[in-house]
Amino acid sequence: MVLVSIKNVGFTYAYADEPALSDVSLEIQPGLLYGVVGLNASGKSTLCSLIRGLIPHFHEGALTGTVEILGTNLADWDPAELSRKIGYVFQNPFTQISGVKDTVFEEIALGLENLGVPREEMISRVSQVVAELGLEALIEKNPNGLSGGQRQKVAFASIIAMDADFIVIDEPTSQLDPEASEAVFEIIRDLKRRGKSIILVEHKIDLMAEYADRIIVMKQGRVVMEGDVRDVLTSPVLDEADVPRPEVTELALALENAGRPLSAIPITRAEAHVLVRERLEGLAHAY
Numbered sequence: 001m002v003l004v005s006i007k008n009v010g011f012t013y014a015y016a017d018e019p020a021l022s023d024v025s026l027e028i029q030p031g032l033l034y035g036v037v038g039l040n041a042s043g044k045s046t047l048c049s050l051i052r053g054l055i056p057h058f059h060e061g062a063l064t065g066t067v068e069i070l071g072t073n074l075a076d077w078d079p080a081e082l083s084r085k086i087g088y089v090f091q092n093p094f095t096q097i098s099g100v101k102d103t104v105f106e107e108i109a110l111g112l113e114n115l116g117v118p119r120e121e122m123i124s125r126v127s128q129v130v131a132e133l134g135l136e137a138l139i140e141k142n143p144n145g146l147s148g149g150q151r152q153k154v155a156f157a158s159i160i161a162m163d164a165d166f167i168v169i170d171e172p173t174s175q176l177d178p179e180a181s182e183a184v185f186e187i188i189r190d191l192k193r194r195g196k197s198i199i200l201v202e203h204k205i206d207l208m209a210e211y212a213d214r215i216i217v218m219k220q221g222r223v224v225m226e227g228d229v230r231d232v233l234t235s236p237v238l239d240e241a242d243v244p245r246p247e248v249t250e251l252a253l254a255l256e257n258a259g260r261p262l263s264a265i266p267i268t269r270a271e272a273h274v275l276v277r278e279r280l281e282g283l284a285h286a287y
């Protein structure tokens with residue numbers, strides 16, 4: 001079943017002059033990781049809110065077109081039910097922390113508590129995600145006293161603990177250092193291995209090249225391309241949307257333009273290593 005079907009959707013936030021989404025049509029298939037890329041204010045977070053069903057229930061405004069989530073029209077979904085079906089890691093972790101729990105442990109357990117998960121299972125699931133993200137030193141702390149990066153990890157942990165099959169993740173590492181970002185991406189890799197359906201907004205294009213199955217490119221509220229990660233990262237559409245390519249892809253395209261193409265266009269460092277080694281071996285044989 002198609003997870004999300006969006007047809008000719010436009011959305012203008014209440015009191016905004018310009019639409020945040022214009023004529024967007026998309027189908028999200030299950031079991032894949034969709035990366036969403038585009039300049040600031042191109043509509044990535046608004047698309048996430050739409051897919052998660054927060055528009056127009058939570059974010060008010062004028063919505064046109066049709067949206068079906070898990071086969072049901074958006075207007076027919078109970079917002080609470082939808083929040084159980086789709087995990088959503090907000091871009092701004094300050095929005096996500098509930099403010100009603102006294103410790104990080106309880107905060108991470110809150111979603112599970114709302115789902116009615118038995119206490120022992122709740123403790124086991126929270127402990128596992130705490131270990132995966134290295135949050136042991138924080139579990140007794142008050143969530144309201146955390147730094148931005150700590151909040152971001154806790155917000156991520158609380159959604160991962162809920163173990164939804166469909167997860168929307170909006171810039172999960174914007175406030176994290178490289179080591180913490182790596183832990184977050186390790187978990188995303190694991191979610192992908194476990195067949196979860198994931199929508200991920202992320203500016204780090206090298207990570208997208210490594211993790212995404214498909215990429216959605218946004219520009220000024222429009223989806224200008226949606227396709228297989230390799231097709232998108234080698235397409236001229238990225239230039240039009242001002243989205244950078246992975247460095248290895250840029251280099252390979254420059255070599256191609258200079259009349260010295262590699263045998264394929266790499267999108268990850270690992271692929272580039274293989275292709276460059278192959279080229280060097282070819283040169284060595286030639287002399």
Ligand SMILES: Nc1ncnc2c1ncn2[C@@H]1O[C@H](COP(=O)(O)OP(=O)(O)OP(=O)(O)O)[C@@H](O)[C@H]1O
Nearest residue numbers: 013016020038039040041042043044045046047059
């Ligand atoms: N709650 C809101 N009320 C009014 N306008 C909003 C709201 N949220 C976003 N917008 C506007 O909608 C447009 C799209 O914003 P959105 O946050 O979806 O873009 P984005 O691509 O996620 O940007 P960024 O990369 O900076 O997070 C922008 O012009 C933004 O100012």
